[in-house]
Amino acid sequence: MPDSNQELDARGLNCPLPILRAKKTLNGMAAGEVLKIMSTDPGSVKDFQAFATQTGNQLLDSSEVNGEFHFFLKKGD
Amino acid sequence: MSEKSLTIIATKGTLDWAYPPFILSSTAAALGYNVTMFFTFYGLQLLKKDLSLSVSPLGNPGMPMPMAMDKWFPVLGTAIPGMQAMMTGMMKNTIKSKGVATVAELRDLCLEADVKMIGCQMTIDLFDIKHEDLIDEIDLGGAATYFEHAGESNINLFV
Numbered sequence: 001m002p003d004s005n006q007e008l009d010a011r012g013l014n015c016p017l018p019i020l021r022a023k024k025t026l027n028g029m030a031a032g033e034v035l036k037i038m039s040t041d042p043g044s045v046k047d048f049q050a051f052a053t054q055t056g057n058q059l060l061d062s063s064e065v066n067g068e069f070h071f072f073l074k075k076g077d
Numbered sequence: 078m079s080e081k082s083l084t085i086i087a088t089k090g091t092l093d094w095a096y097p098p099f100i101l102s103s104t105a106a107a108l109g110y111n112v113t114m115f116f117t118f119y120g121l122q123l124l125k126k127d128l129s130l131s132v133s134p135l136g137n138p139g140m141p142m143p144m145a146m147d148k149w150f151p152v153l154g155t156a157i158p159g160m161q162a163m164m165t166g167m168m169k170n171t172i173k174s175k176g177v178a179t180v181a182e183l184r185d186l187c188l189e190a191d192v193k194m195i196g197c198q199m200t201i202d203l204f205d206i207k208h209e210d211l212i213d214e215i216d217l218g219g220a221a222t223y224f225e226h227a228g229e230s231n232i233n234l235f236v
Binding site: 014 | 100103104107108109175176177178186
């Protein structure tokens with residue numbers, strides 16, 4: 001598991017809220033910092049991949065942990 | 078990354094159809110798109126300060142009915158008085174329990190993300206919509222104003 005600078009609890013939220021909250025949190029972070037996101041929305045697995053490729057933020061890791069989905073996003077420049 | 082842009086024409090004013098334009102706009106804005114929404118006809122309901130949107134099962138065989146209600150209330154039953162209020166209440170409860178954002182919440186997120194919203198002047202005149210009933214963040218314009226944005230845009234959607 002990568003280390004993270006900040007965490008976002010998006011559990012219980014549905015599309016597109018996990019993405020919107022992640023974007024908002026990333027706005028307040030510095031380039032190179034890592035955001036850990038926890039989600040229960042199965043659709044967020046594909047969506048965070050798509051978010052990363054389109055925004056230049058790097059998806060370091062995506063995993064399922066006890067029915068939850070954990071993502072590590074590294075903020076791009 | 079070059080800046081992309083999206084325009085959406087929102088034409089529907091029901092609780093269910095309020096979602097696609099606001100979900101797509103807020104998400105596109107989060108992905109870095111410049112977004113312009115143009116609200117015309119019943120879509121103007123989505124710009125009201127007081128969002129009292131309803132959903133109707135009438136004429137919508139695709140709408141899932143809870144508790145096998147479609148067996149007890151086939152086609153004509155969806156027209157009985159009170160049905161619309163009941164379905165609206167049920168849908169709002171489902172939206173809340175499934176962690177789906179409210180329409181007002183999504184609209185606020187769009188505004189926060191600098192999504193540009195344009196209300197159709199002609200519709201406002203046609204339906205005698207009061208300016209003070211609409212949110213302050215909007216501009217008014219017509220079809221030509223829409224095309225000023227659409228002509229420059231990568232994606233143009235009609236909902």
